[in-house]
Amino acid sequence: MTPVFQASETIRWKSDDWAFVEQHKLLREIEPAGSANCSDCSRRYEVEYISDRAGNRNGYINCGDCGLERVDPDRLKQWEIDTNAMLRALFGGLKLSLEEQVPDYLWKVGRANWAGSSRRVWFVRSFPGHHRDAVEILKRNKKAIVFAPTQSGSTQWHEVAGSLVVPLDRVASTKAAKLVLNVEEIEGWVKDAWPTSKGSKNATPKRRGSRLNSIAKLRKALIEHVFNAREHAYSTKEITGTPRLLPRPQQKELAKQLDMTTSDVNRALKDDDAVELRIYWELALDVDQVMSFAGPITRGRKT
Numbered sequence: 001m002t003p004v005f006q007a008s009e010t011i012r013w014k015s016d017d018w019a020f021v022e023q024h025k026l027l028r029e030i031e032p033a034g035s036a037n038c039s040d041c042s043r044r045y046e047v048e049y050i051s052d053r054a055g056n057r058n059g060y061i062n063c064g065d066c067g068l069e070r071v072d073p074d075r076l077k078q079w080e081i082d083t084n085a086m087l088r089a090l091f092g093g094l095k096l097s098l099e100e101q102v103p104d105y106l107w108k109v110g111r112a113n114w115a116g117s118s119r120r121v122w123f124v125r126s127f128p129g130h131h132r133d134a135v136e137i138l139k140r141n142k143k144a145i146v147f148a149p150t151q152s153g154s155t156q157w158h159e160v161a162g163s164l165v166v167p168l169d170r171v172a173s174t175k176a177a178k179l180v181l182n183v184e185e186i187e188g189w190v191k192d193a194w195p196t197s198k199g200s201k202n203a204t205p206k207r208r209g210s211r212l213n214s215i216a217k218l219r220k221a222l223i224e225h226v227f228n229a230r231e232h233a234y235s236t237k238e239i240t241g242t243p244r245l246l247p248r249p250q251q252k253e254l255a256k257q258l259d260m261t262t263s264d265v266n267r268a269l270k271d272d273d274a275v276e277l278r279i280y281w282e283l284a285l286d287v288d289q290v291m292s293f294a295g296p297i298t299r300g301r302k303t
């Protein structure tokens, strides 16, 4: 379902935002709401329509405590987002080829040339929970730059699909009824996701192979660390009453332990295919998450 805005919400928008919304026709007015809140006690009632002598239909709510109240039709207005219009307004500067891939959830936007390479741009909304098909499509398009409306949505899509997912609320803003994309910020995200994309071509298959090998070794080492950390947390809790976090090994230490260079470790941690590894890497800093760790994500346990 696409998000719906009601009159009571839009009333608080800044006039700048509203001007922007109107200029780009971002919202589509839909059927008016069928219920309204009593102005006195805020309880919600169904609207009933009564025709006056001139034949005009007027809406009323009948509150048991506060009595009959006429409801201004403006109060019942509702709008839904026109996502295509929004994407055109947002990404007007790109080579657009808008295409809805999974209805209401996933759109192909076009191509962009950011941080020195041309990549496909996608837009995804909501959360991945019930959208396996959208997840599968994103997994097949890991070179693409994906945008999602919010930080929390971005994090979840990134975790399940492994793609770079940039939160729009961090890189876009409205200024004087215009939408501005912060390209510099976006390029920062792109460079973080593909550190080698500048200049040199993609890693050769051989280098790619050894990178995947490094990721696998690090994954194993981190899982082991998190298990040790869990034990440490429970035993310190038993002894002192407070669980203590076993310090996460530094990249330097991991490199030494696994017979790798520190920059191998660093690159592996940033790799596109290291989503699971990064989850353990972050998790190892949080004693609560360490304590509830139930084993690796991808083997033996359903994701």
Ligand SMILES: [Zn+2]
Pocket: 038, 039, 040, 041, 042, 043, 063, 064, 065, 066, 067
């Ligand atoms: Zn009332």
